[in-house]
Amino acid sequence: MPFRTSLDAKCACSTVTISRILGRSPNSVCQARFFNYIDGAADDETTYRQNTASFERCDLVPNVLRGIETVDMSVTVLGQKLAMPVYCSPTALQRLFHHQGERAVAAAAAKYGTMFGVSSLGTVSLEELRKAHDTPQVYQFYFHKDRGLNRAMMQRAKEAGVNVMMLTVDSITGGNRERDLRTGFSIPFRLSLGSMMQFALKPMWGINYITHERFKLPQLDDHVDMSGGAMSIAQYFAEMLDPSMNWDDVAEMVRMWDGQFCIKGVMSIDDVKRAIEIGCTGIILSNHGGRQLDGSRAAFDQLAEVVDAVGDRIDVIMDGGVQRGTHVLKALSLGAKAVGVGRYYLFPLAAAGQAGVERALGHMRAEIGRDMKLMGCRSIDELSRKNLRFR
Numbered sequence: 001m002p003f004r005t006s007l008d009a010k011c012a013c014s015t016v017t018i019s020r021i022l023g024r025s026p027n028s029v030c031q032a033r034f035f036n037y038i039d040g041a042a043d044d045e046t047t048y049r050q051n052t053a054s055f056e057r058c059d060l061v062p063n064v065l066r067g068i069e070t071v072d073m074s075v076t077v078l079g080q081k082l083a084m085p086v087y088c089s090p091t092a093l094q095r096l097f098h099h100q101g102e103r104a105v106a107a108a109a110a111k112y113g114t115m116f117g118v119s120s121l122g123t124v125s126l127e128e129l130r131k132a133h134d135t136p137q138v139y140q141f142y143f144h145k146d147r148g149l150n151r152a153m154m155q156r157a158k159e160a161g162v163n164v165m166m167l168t169v170d171s172i173t174g175g176n177r178e179r180d181l182r183t184g185f186s187i188p189f190r191l192s193l194g195s196m197m198q199f200a201l202k203p204m205w206g207i208n209y210i211t212h213e214r215f216k217l218p219q220l221d222d223h224v225d226m227s228g229g230a231m232s233i234a235q236y237f238a239e240m241l242d243p244s245m246n247w248d249d250v251a252e253m254v255r256m257w258d259g260q261f262c263i264k265g266v267m268s269i270d271d272v273k274r275a276i277e278i279g280c281t282g283i284i285l286s287n288h289g290g291r292q293l294d295g296s297r298a299a300f301d302q303l304a305e306v307v308d309a310v311g312d313r314i315d316v317i318m319d320g321g322v323q324r325g326t327h328v329l330k331a332l333s334l335g336a337k338a339v340g341v342g343r344y345y346l347f348p349l350a351a352a353g354q355a356g357v358e359r360a361l362g363h364m365r366a367e368i369g370r371d372m373k374l375m376g377c378r379s380i381d382e383l384s385r386k387n388l389r390f391r
């Protein structure tokens with residue numbers, strides 16, 4: 001089985017980011033199996049590498065002497081006003097990486113006036129997060145075989161005041177993440193001799209794990225037994241999620257939700273057109289950070305085609321490989337309405353909890369502001385394809 005350790009991972013795009021933001025090597029911020037769960041991707045990780053590399057295939061063409069003293073980087077997307085064009089994509093299991101987990105990410109997003117996603121596999125309840133902050137909240141949903149359960153979960157999100165429903169459609173089966181197979185990453189935990197050694201070498205994680213509230217999945221509490229008994233996450237995916245989900249099922253969900261609804265993990269123009277037909281208000285052009293279908297196209301490479309095909313009929317958002325303010329400006333210049341980040345905030349979360357996520361978002365905001373000035377743009381709507389040249 002091909003396997004790269006965290007040290008020789010060639011992509012290293014996220015790992016460069018963590019070193020830049022926190023001045024620490026990525027391996028020092030968390031246990032190897034968590035590092036590899038966050039950093040890893042499917043098969044040979046080609047798509048993961050392409051996601052960031054795709055931004056290097058074009059150059060920014062600035063305009064000068066426009067007298068720009070201040071910039072406005074706010075955007076309105078999925079009916080939500082965001083103070084910056086970057087939001088925290090939903091990611092699973094955050095309290096595993098740092099005991100503050102989703103609480104830290106939501107608080108940092110609120111501080112920067114942006115949106116955050118709560119995963120179905122989140123470790124803090126969507127209700128608690130909704131009560132704690134006013135900033136727009138997305139609920140990321142997986143489609144279950146049990147239609148009654150789907151209805152109940154949507155109702156719960158509605159009652160909690162979730163702003164945006166986001167259905168992930170690229171995960172009808174799990175990606176082949178070979179790093180996790182090698183490290184033995186699983187939920188619930190299985191402690192091996194190797195992992196006990198790791199915990200002994202980096203004891204703070206273990207101390208925090210024991211001294212803070214029990215690890216749980218509140219969105220799924222009634223369905224997945226975290227005690228290691230009835231059902232693991234792998235089983236949850238295999239037994240409870242519905243791989244036969246189709247456009248009619250999603251159309252019914254859209255009608256039921258009756259609000260901002262986007263599907264995450266769409267790539268083809270045909271699919272984006274179907275999403276418009278069934279009433280979705282947004283799509284996330286995404287390959288799940290390269291964690292599902294290796295060899296699939298980078299969202300940034302696919303962006304222009306999709307925007308050209310659908311114009312303003314639906315909000316086109318992208319994620320995957322975003323590490324810099326210039327990446328964001330390139331995506332917005334091609335027509336994305338906003339950009340999601342995953343690993344960009346996850347490593348800082350693992351390293352320093354809320355302070356880490358805040359520092360990551362602070363860096364991003366500073367970079368976007370500086371880059372907009374250097375580009376000669378006062379506001380996001382002044383960005384256009386005239387600003388870009390492909391090599």
Ligand SMILES: Cc1cc2nc3c(=O)[nH]c(=O)nc-3n(C[C@H](O)[C@H](O)[C@H](O)COP(=O)(O)O)c2cc1C
Nearest residue numbers: 038089090091092119168288289320321341342343
């Ligand atoms: C550790 C990890 C967990 C993730 N968990 C979820 C999830 O539960 N649901 C989901 O739709 N996407 C999930 N994603 C995908 C992200 O939402 C996003 O699409 C991806 O991270 C973007 O790529 P980037 O990490 O290069 O920014 C996860 C990604 C990572 C790295």
